Amino acid sequence: MPLIQLTPRELNRATLARQLLLERRPLSVPDGVRQVVALQAQHPASPYVALWNRARVIPPPCTAPW
Numbered sequence: 001m002p003l004i005q006l007t008p009r010e011l012n013r014a015t016l017a018r019q020l021l022l023e024r025r026p027l028s029v030p031d032g033v034r035q036v037v038a039l040q041a042q043h044p045a046s047p048y049v050a051l052w053n054r055a056r057v058i059p060p061p062c063t064a065p066w
Contacts, residue, residue, distance in 0.1 A: 019036075020032075020035060020036065020054035020055075021054070024053075024054060024055060024056045025054065025055060025056065026055070026056050027054070027055040027056075029051070029055075032051045032054060032055045033051060035054075036050045036051050036054060
């Protein structure tokens with residue numbers, strides 16, 4: 001299979017899509033956590049904020065870091 005060469009813009013868009021930063025998506029909390037926590041886990045509150053910004057519907061009690 002030949003390698004696909006991406007333009008810088010295509011690479012940027014693919015990276016943003018993988019990180020759920022292009023648009024909000026209808027994710028369940030467990031699915032959102034699987035995709036986002038590894039990206040944003042350096043600071044305790046970051047995964048919650050990242051998940052809140054990426055998913056369309058997240059019940060408020062599920063996003064509290066305490």
